[in-house]
Amino acid sequence: MPAPVSPGPWPARLDLLQSATGLFLALFMWLHMLFVASILFGTDAMWRVARFFEGYYLFGRSLPWLVSLFVAVVFVLFAVHAGLALRKFPSHWRQHAAYWRHMRGMRHGDTTSWLAQVVTGFGVFFLAPVHLYLMLTHPELIGPYESADRVWSGRMWPLYLLLLLLVEIHAGVGLYRLAVKWLAVGDKARMRLMRLKWGFTVFFIALGLLTLAAYVRLGIEHAPHAGEPYLPTWQRTLS
Amino acid sequence: MTRILDFDILRHNPRDAASVPRLQRYRLAETSGMTLFIALTRIREELDPGVHFDFVCRAAVCGSCAMLINGRPGLACRTLTATLPAHIRLLPLPGFALIADLSVDTGRWMRVMSERLHAWLHVATAVDLDALETRMDPDRAEAVYELDRCIECGCCVAACGTAQMRPDFVGAVGMIKLARFRLDPRDARDDGDFFDLLGDDDGVFGCMSLLGCQDVCPKSLSLQTQIAHLRWAMARRGLAKAGADHGDGI
Ligand code: HEM
């Protein structure tokens, strides 16, 4: 019997890195959704959240490049995750056909949801960079009117709508998969995890739709003045 | 009410150049307590003596009767027709060499996998057959025995999307073999040795956690748990390795 040839540490590290970047991105997307949803508490609330991330409450003035910096980090992790996940994509026609035949025969949730993860990941791969680039280059244009104008007058809402659905499905399945990949879960706990995953996915998609609707409404109202920045109510001078 | 069952069975003999794979239909009246083993035997005795399929133990012990039952891998000898619809499609287990019809060569696959993974006990010193065996902690012995219940039926390989796409993937059966020897105190290998056998994308890092294996294993082995444990152990090893290879492979 030939002695085994060590694969070296890289397959292990890449698998860990794929999981770690996936975990970071998925948790970040959930937090991101909560921040963006601040618009549901009014324009001033969203304005405060946006200024907070520019360090306004820490340094006393807005530093939009802080946002750019963070976006750059997310962009890099996103690219790393996508690059690593691409290794798992079926590449030959034979593999596509094998998976498809297998999935149809098995009628098995986890097997089917893997394909959903591949398809949604592929979609996010194309759509997310558009958004990331805008945030990277125009971090100062994050605010109630600025964002609403981008959503409506800037015609970004179809992209955001698609991204919302793709990312929430992908992140939900991904987190479930992370749990079964790294933790010992019995059949009962697995059922519960599955239900939890669906709960989160439905909650965040619902929250996302409400939030997007709020920006669209605001964007339509503000369309005649598109491009004018938002001033919080207490900074407005009576005219 | 007795049901009339329609069996669509894949017929093909790869060694006959004229044979074309086709589904052939056989009709039987269901009897009480009928398993697929009983049904197939009746088909062979009453309808078509030429149908190939494998059985030895008829009791979920030998692992030779695994096949795709309406698309899902399972043991024919312990599948009751009462749990199936009246239309039953039987295909040979995918991923293994076809012998004929429903008969596949899982043995050859398992042998290649075992040799590749060095899936046998590696003892450090020669065994003295006259001496008393070293005692084993009963819980440990129980855990080893639990994993030894694998009957090498191949269902987990046929149920694994990864294995279906990537023929070199060791499958859940390969991983639990090594999990078994990793538990066995008589085995002299450490995680570094197991890493060399399993620590790549044909091994534990190729597993995409689709859990088809877990859901079809006819012996209900805790495959998910075993694979997750192995993944942690191998990942830790991969992090610690830092490129410096250890060279004490057995
Ligand atoms: C460039 C776009 C992306 C692509 C192509 C992609 C693709 C994939 C694929 C195919 C998997 C399955 C890998 C496997 O089964 O081992 C996966 C896993 C995962 N993805 Fe993504 N993904 C992308 C972006 C994202 C984003 C934006 C998030 C966060 C919301 C995310 C979160 C996850 C998580 C948590 C996992 C599980 C990690 C694991 O199983 O190791 N992905 N991704």
Ligand code: SF4
């Ligand atoms: S692990 Fe289960 S499904 Fe796989 S070969 Fe062993 S008994 Fe069969």
Ligand code: SF4
């Ligand atoms: S968990 Fe999935 S990918 Fe891993 S061995 Fe089982 S079926 Fe295959």
Ligand code: FES
């Ligand atoms: S005949 Fe032995 S397992 Fe079915």
